[in-house]
Amino acid sequence: MAEHRIPRGIVAEATARTMFTLTRHPPAPELADFVDYHWVLRWDLRGKPPHEQHVLPNLAVNVTFFPGATGVYGPAHDVFSHHLEGRVQGLGVRFRPGCFRAFLGGPVSDIADRAVPLVDVFGPKAIEAAESVRTAADDAQMVRAADNLLIANPGQLSAGARRAAEAVESIARDPEITRVAQLCADTGLTTRSLQRLFAEHVGCPPKWAIRIYRLNDAAQRIATERDLDYAGLAVRLGYSDQSHFIRDFRAVTGRSPGEYARTAYAGTGQGPDKKKAAGRIRPAASARTPLRGVSPDTGSAGR
Numbered sequence: 481m482a483e484h485r486i487p488r489g490i491v492a493e494a495t496a497r498t499m500f501t502l503t504r505h506p507p508a509p510e511l512a513d514f515v516d517y518h519w520v521l522r523w524d525l526r527g528k529p530p531h532e533q534h535v536l537p538n539l540a541v542n543v544t545f546f547p548g549a550t551g552v553y554g555p556a557h558d559v560f561s562h563h564l565e566g567r568v569q570g571l572g573v574r575f576r577p578g579c580f581r582a583f584l585g586g587p588v589s590d591i592a593d594r595a596v597p598l599v600d601v602f603g604p605k606a607i608e609a610a611e612s613v614r615t616a617a618d619d620a621q622m623v624r625a626a627d628n629l630l631i632a633n634p635g636q637l638s639a640g641a642r643r644a645a646e647a648v649e650s651i652a653r654d655p656e657i658t659r660v661a662q663l664c665a666d667t668g669l670t671t672r673s674l675q676r677l678f679a680e681h682v683g684c685p686p687k688w689a690i691r692i693y694r695l696n697d698a699a700q701r702i703a704t705e706r707d708l709d710y711a712g713l714a715v716r717l718g719y720s721d722q723s724h725f726i727r728d729f730r731a732v733t734g735r736s737p738g739e740y741a742r743t744a745y746a747g748t749g750q751g752p753d754k755k756k757a758a759g760r761i762r763p764a765a766s767a768r769t770p771l772r773g774v775s776p777d778t779g780s781a782g783r
Contacts, residue, residue: 489536489696491559491733492743493703499523499531499564505619507573508627513637514579516540518626520619522569530565536696536733539577539648539682539689541588543598545613545626546570550598550606552584554591555683559734571613571622573630577689578644578681582635588683602633643667644681647674651693658694658718660686694718695732698725702737703744710737 490496500523507515525531537556544551547568555577581588583601598606612625637645650666651657657666663686664671678686694717702708714725730736735743 489538489699491534491536491699491740494744496533499525499533503619505623507623508631511627511630514575514582514630514635516574516576518623519572519574520569520622521546521572523564524567525565526567530563533562533564535560535562536699537692538696539684539692541575541577541580541584541591541683543573543575543626544570545572545610545622547614550610551595552591552598552601553595554588554593556593557684557688558593559732569616569622571626573626576645577648578646579637579641581641581681582637583630583633587680589679592683602629605629605632640677641681644677647677647686648682648689651690655694655697655717658690660690663690691728691732695729698729698737699733699740702741708737708741 490502500521503520505518505520506512507518523531537558537560539555541555542553544553547570549570584591585601598610602609606629609625609629613622616622616625647663647667647669650663654666657663660671660674664674667674669677674686678684678689682689684692698713698717701713710725711722714722717725719725719728726736729740733740
């Protein structure tokens, strides 16, 4: 598989590290074509206030195994909001963008911006897998339970899925791809063919896919580089001007670049340039809450 960057988009990562632990594990070899990695999340906030963890949108389908939130989460246009309280451990499976259709049996666009019960996709064995993850003694047992569920639902990566995955990985490999026309030239597909391919296998339009990668890149730089030149960053990301970049960034993250920088540095004793970061921090609008989501028992909406 080609080397490529993966948008992870944990907002205020310095603060997040004090709230939970996150580890990543490779899938079984049989699943390497389908899965990027497993992620294991643990937190212990007993006796402490709950924590709202925001995560920027990305293109991946995630299958999650958490108490009250075991489900299939499609690619999102909105910021995720994870509500963390008490003591919990769980596991998620991050699928390669373009590679979930073999399990879903229909266009991935059908599950964009929503969650569906795990049993609807993987059948009754999903309940057993969720219980195995819940009672696992360590990461390896959790990973094995998820791998076994996926292997028990065998599928083949179709030519279309491979082509979609390769198109996404072209975006991931090359930050210079900032326009759909460039992706068409790279893949040899027309705009319309690329749109159909992405709707079927990725779940979002190619324009949105490009936007997600470049704005995740921007968020990473804003969170780690002090006194960042936003005008210069806008040019490097292919925007016509700084105001267009700021509008796009706010639409995806719910914050201006300056506000996002202040969030990233909150509680670290550091900070970006105050003039650049001026503005009130507001929670992202339309935040989804995947860890308060789909019950593995009933498939009904959670809290």
